[in-house]
Amino acid sequence: MTDQAYNFAYLDEQTKRMIRRAILKGVAVPGYQVPFASREMPMPYGWGTGGVQVTAACLTPDDVLKVIDQGADDTTNAVSIRKFFQRTADVAVTEATAEATMIQTRHRIPEQALTEDQILVYQVPIPEPLRFLEPRETETRKMHSLEEYGLMHVKLYEDIARHGSIATAYAYPVKVEGRYVMDPSPIPKFDNPKLSDCAALQLFGAGREQRIYALPPYTQVVSLDFDDHPFTASKAPHDCDLCGASESYLDEVIMDDAGGRMFVCSDTDFCASRRAEGHVGRLGAAEAGK
């Protein structure tokens, strides 16, 4: 079997139509989880089978694709998905956020503001924000349709009761346009404010759970909180040690077994372009000299 035996972007056209229908419905009802007939993909569940199907259904031969995993372009998941689409769709790929027309992401939103010409596709493991409190699917569907979201606050209440503050740091629940409560996929809550009023179309695909949902451009997205414990977008209280950025989301890297550590931007493209512009962080010079 040769690569030519595959249809453009792996999936057959009927499957893409089916997925596009689900996407259109998702765009029409922001935050609503649309069931779709998820296909078996040539990668394990948990590796972005939902995101890949959404990307495949949206991809055109002129698109420029960027794939990130936890903000990085060069981790296993990102590399394998990028290669998959290079091989099955022969599209141009990039690591630069600004050049991409389509970005598939796992657990991060790029630091650079997105534009109206871009589509951001999220890989979602568990799309149901109420799942861990209410195991029955019939019940959670009813709760969504009747807008009974008191239970979501019980989760936040438990956080404060146990930890003194809302300890949920990722997959922080949001309310979309005052209607549906949505799981924004496991992005850090630092990224939650970027969901709202975003110029790009945001699509969410959950392959194993067979759900697609969407945020059309400029949708209002509010993170849930209490009046006396308001939502805060938290990050490590440091500057990036490579590029010196103070406003980006940071990864902590353990350097040795003597307590040495460094903080670096999780968005590798953001960090690299800042360093190319001449910004240098605390350890940036030493790194460059290596």
Place this chain on the structure above:
Amino acid sequence: MSRMETLTTPLLQVEHLTKRYGTRIGCADVSFDLWPGEVLGIVGESGSGKSTLLSCLAGHLTPDQGRVIFDTRDGPRDVLAMGEPERRRLSRSDWAFVHQNPRDGLRMGVTAGGNVGERLMAVGARHYGDIRAKATDWLGRVEIAAERIDDRPSAFSGGMQQRLQIARNLVTGPRLVFMDEPTGGLDVSVQARLLDLLRGLVREMGLSAIIVTHDLAVVRLLADRLMVMKGGHVVESGLTDQVLDDPQHAYTQLLVSSVLQV
């Protein structure tokens, strides 16, 4: 609404309520009125249809015939003709349901405070401090120590779980409480404390309640009025003391004489 008007409208009117399971009868042609502040006991042996009746009233089961008219804040309405969103809203705000097994009525993975606060959050409370203060207050009212507020119900004894379930149900100030064997599965000394507590809360809050039980001592203590059921039918009803002290129907006579004397 003036007090006179309140007293002229029953809180709950049940008319010819019938539920069949295939050809078998769950409950048949049950009619009664429940007045504000009144506690109605429903007694009968296992399989007499008392739990079916309670489930139909609370909207957990759909009856085949009959009407259930509840005096909502906007006037009397047929509960069975309501849409589901409205009925669920009613069951969060004006109604409460105390299950026999506290595990059915509690979230076992959520702390005591979260359990009590859930109903508050479900009707729109969004201030953590207020929710917690109210939860602490209610734990106190059901005699659970305030320092247990962050423990899960799985760490509680059976009696405490049942009291927690009561606090969770009463925190939003419902007007009608359904109780299905609230003392079932508890030992007698714990039962006595729970009954004492319930009696206090019902009187203090002016609650109306429907209590299903097979324990005649429970209804003697709590209920103003009594209905005796057998084979899905109501065989006798009246004031509690009247029915228990001067039973008219053969089955009621048997039931009363079956109580063991210590």
